[in-house]
Amino acid sequence: xxxxxxxxxxxxxxxxxxxxxxxxxxxxxxxxxxxxxxxxxxxxxxxxxxxxxxxxxxxxxxxxxxxxxxxxxxx
Numbered sequence: 001x002x003x004x005x006x007x008x009x010x011x012x013x014x015x016x017x018x019x020x021x022x023x024x025x026x027x028x029x030x031x032x033x034x035x036x037x038x039x040x041x042x043x044x045x046x047x048x049x050x051x052x053x054x055x056x057x058x059x060x061x062x063x064x065x066x067x068x069x070x071x072x073x074x075x
Contacts, residue, residue, distance in 0.1 A: 019055045027060070 021039070025032040036053065039046040045059040 017057050019057055019060070021053045021055070024055045024060060027057075 019027065021032055021035050024044075025035045028035065035044065038044040039053045039055075044055070045063050046053050046055050048054070
């Protein structure tokens, strides 16, 4: 933030911070039903809002990094 309390255009992330199931599926390049199953089972960090799954992008990114460490998978 600048001294005036406003963010400069260069610092604004254009991607949503809260993602829908469809957005997460596209982001992870998997089918929507896979993300739905993972959310239902608690495998992927998620929450329900008004009976719809929502995902924080920062939590998804952290989850990916943790899986990278566990599986030896590089993103």
